[in-house]
Amino acid sequence: MGSVLSEFAKRVAGRWFELLVVPGALYLVALAVAHTWGWSHPFGFDRLDGQLTAWSESRRLRSTGGLVILLAAATAAAAVIGMAVGAIAALVESFWFADGRRTRLGPLRRLVRGRVGHRRRTWEERRRDFQRAHDREVDAVRYGRPRDPDGLDAAHRKLLRVAPEHPATPTWIGDRVNAVAVRARREHGLDLDLAWPYLWVVLPETARTEIVSVRSELSGAARLAGWSVLYALAGILSWPAFLLAACLAAAARHRGRTTAATYARLLDATVRLHGTDLADSLGIPHHGTLDASTGYAVTSALTPSTPPAGS
Incomplete structure (x- = not known):
């Protein structure tokens, strides 16, 4: 049991370092460069070289204790920045899939x-x-x-x-995924929002792994959009950061739309190929593929009953 927990801790730590600390550290470097360049000296590599020389000659950085404190502070700051990006990414995803009603x-x-x-x-x-x-x-x-x-x-x-x-x-991303639920209702009589948790249970492991992987890529696109927001803020210090923010935003849009299309096709394939597996699990008879009558029967079987009067 101890070895299992140890391996789990290593994976969590590695994932935490990869998602939060490394990108956050790169952002701190970008902030330092933007602060050194300023608006009046974009791409001022001579100024950057002089600043690096000044930092290297600092007494605090020459001492072991000062260097350890600096590294610890930078790691903590990078992690905080990474968590802030995670919060922005969650907001981006909420906006992508927000129901207008x-x-x-x-x-x-x-x-x-x-x-x-x-x-x-x-x-x-x-x-x-x-x-x-x-x-x-x-x-x-x-x-x-x-x-x-x-x-x-x-x-x-x-x-x-x-x-x-x-x-x-x-957004197009939200509507591309939402179209799967609309068509499942229209073509198969299946309420996908209601049936999805139950359908997930009967899916084979390979299908679930593929869906989770693509969904993670979609979240990665939202994180990329979150980084574009932070780099746009860095543009307040030096305008070249705006160019980087624009590139990240364009990449996030392209990656999000491409991944959303793949994710939607996977969901549609799941409904068409495994909808009858859910019907079998519920004991609903059917003939061949998932038709409207079977879908309606599945939806009806999964719909919660109305509480009795006076309860």
Whole structure:
């Protein structure tokens, strides 16, 4: 038992060091460089070299005790910075997946609802454009007119750039994942929010491992967005930090959207391939793949009963 706990402690410590201390230490270095350069001397490597020389000649850094104290303080500061980024990342994820109807983001509630409303109006406009392009293609086939499949594809891509289903969150990432639940309800009669904990129990270990891995990558994209916020704050000291913050924000957006698409496909595959496993576990008869009647039966079986009157 002691060896197991020791190995667990080593893994936790390694993970803590990797996620918090190392990126935090790099940020402290960036702050020091930004402070040395300032706004008036960006990329002032001569100033940086002079500052490093001054620090190396400091009596406090030459003593062992002073060096130990400095390293301990820097490690603690890096860890605190890493935890701050974790808090920002949690807020970013909450914003990505915020429900426009019942968000809990407090002061950001108006921003969320405004974004959702704007996205819905844009989506409806593009859906009408796509419907008109689709109708033109149908008429072209029916009456032997010249077809325009490229126009139909372009209208469809423009629609998908907003959301695959009617927008319910302020971001494409949230709507891409939410579309899985919408389609599970429409095509299979399954309330995925209700059924997911039970479906998770019957999944094979390989499927769960893959889902957890991709979901962790999505959280990593949110952490990258959190670091972009901190580096933007460092830009107050020296403007090149703004460039780095912009690069991190762009990388976070790309990584988040790519990973969200992969995560959504995994969730959809899980519903389609293992939905009947949940039905089997609940003793619900079915024929072949998960159809609407089986999905409705699963949802009904998992829906909590109404408390009796007077209870």
